[in-house]
Amino acid sequence: MTPRAQPPATIRVELNDRGYDILVGPGLLAEAGRLIRPALKSPRAIVVTDATVADLHLPALAAAFTRAGIAHDAVVLPAGEATKDFSHLARLMDELLDRKLERSNALVALGGGVIGDLAGFAAAIALRGVDFVQIPTTLLAQVDSSVGGKTAINTRHGKNLVGAFYQPRLVLADCDVLKTLPRREVLAGYAEVVKYGIIGDADFFAWLESNGAKVIAGDPAALVHAVTVSCKAKARVVAQDEREAGLREALNFGHTFGHALEAETGFSDALLHGEAVAFGMALAARLSAARGLCPTGDCERVTRHLAACGLPTSFARLPQYTWSSAKLIEHMTRDKKVRDGRIAFVLTRGIGSAFTARDVPVADVAALLDREIAGPGR
Numbered sequence: 001m002t003p004r005a006q007p008p009a010t011i012r013v014e015l016n017d018r019g020y021d022i023l024v025g026p027g028l029l030a031e032a033g034r035l036i037r038p039a040l041k042s043p044r045a046i047v048v049t050d051a052t053v054a055d056l057h058l059p060a061l062a063a064a065f066t067r068a069g070i071a072h073d074a075v076v077l078p079a080g081e082a083t084k085d086f087s088h089l090a091r092l093m094d095e096l097l098d099r100k101l102e103r104s105n106a107l108v109a110l111g112g113g114v115i116g117d118l119a120g121f122a123a124a125i126a127l128r129g130v131d132f133v134q135i136p137t138t139l140l141a142q143v144d145s146s147v148g149g150k151t152a153i154n155t156r157h158g159k160n161l162v163g164a165f166y167q168p169r170l171v172l173a174d175c176d177v178l179k180t181l182p183r184r185e186v187l188a189g190y191a192e193v194v195k196y197g198i199i200g201d202a203d204f205f206a207w208l209e210s211n212g213a214k215v216i217a218g219d220p221a222a223l224v225h226a227v228t229v230s231c232k233a234k235a236r237v238v239a240q241d242e243r244e245a246g247l248r249e250a251l252n253f254g255h256t257f258g259h260a261l262e263a264e265t266g267f268s269d270a271l272l273h274g275e276a277v278a279f280g281m282a283l284a285a286r287l288s289a290a291r292g293l294c295p296t297g298d299c300e301r302v303t304r305h306l307a308a309c310g311l312p313t314s315f316a317r318l319p320q321y322t323w324s325s326a327k328l329i330e331h332m333t334r335d336k337k338v339r340d341g342r343i344a345f346v347l348t349r350g351i352g353s354a355f356t357a358r359d360v361p362v363a364d365v366a367a368l369l370d371r372e373i374a375g376p377g378r
Helices: 029-039 051-067 086-098 113-128 139-145 175-180 183-200 202-217 220-240 247-252 255-264 273-290 296-309 325-332 362-374
Strands: 009-013 020-025 044-050 071-077 106-111 131-136 150-155 158-165 170-174 345-350 353-357
Touching: 009 220, 020 220, 029 051, 029 106, 029 131, 029 170, 044 051, 044 113, 051 071, 051 106, 051 175, 071 086, 086 113, 086 150, 106 113, 113 131, 113 139, 113 150, 113 158, 131 139, 139 175, 139 183, 139 220, 158 255, 170 175, 170 220, 175 220, 183 202, 183 220, 183 247, 183 273, 183 296, 183 345, 183 353, 202 220, 202 296, 220 247, 247 345, 247 353, 255 273, 255 325, 255 345, 273 296, 273 345, 273 362, 325 362
Parallel strands: 020 170, 044 071, 044 106, 106 131, 131 170
Antiparallel strands: 009 020, 150 158, 345 353
16 A cells, blocks of 8 residues: 655644645646646746756646646747746736736746746736746745745846746745756755754754755755755745845845855856855855854854855856946945944854844955955865
């Protein structure tokens, strides 16, 4: 007799009548039709995905929808960060309207952070708002971008500067689909997992120091645990501060530096988002230590763990660029969290504790960056 599969972990994002579940576990893609159907206003969905993910996972999702009696169509976009812009948003909107999208229909974002952000923003503005479901296919999307309702596209001025807070109806995080990811993509997502330990859970960070290699290698139990803990952490924060008025800013640990690094590399494959966040977290920890806020030992633990996993923590990993502290700071001045011209930095008082500071002198940031650019790094 075949043993019954374990039910997925269920994490609730508590937002009153807009609350929703995150389901985490293996084998969810094959059950997606059954799991999604109760969240739909009508049995019709349009899948938004990219060419890479479509080849790998769209047939399984389409079959699951057919079994559940959900009429479905798909819009397939190019893969990559460059897709998250106005031109591809316009193309997506035309494709949706060509398919006679109705307000009772739902969009299903099947892909990583790019597709999730783009499809979510399209759902927010199509017909003044239609429902959408997230089926994240990367580790980064499963633990971060698919949860919390941040949707956006990039512009020449910076990352995620045009968008909306718009919550999904459901998130399905099938850990089995992560088996198809290249190791580099897994590492990029792992950076966001580490972030949750640094900003609010010292015990989880210690667990990652001992078990991170298993997570990266795809050990099923370790992977489900890491995704579940990460999603619980984000769900708690989003429930308290949906629109990033204060507490939610802690989730941006490493991102002020990271987004600047991404912008300077042209949002290219030279530096993936998760890689930029890892480097940004190392810089944020060093800035915290330099200001006497964070014990040196904790700063070294953060950097050591990221580097041991193979994530970038120094400019030496990107020798093809001519780095300038002035250029990086210029990118930071365009960050969404800037208020009254002051750049916001999420800093740490030690592993498990993070806060937002808007009183960091730009000269101190420039001095740190100049040292890092000139030095061998760690």
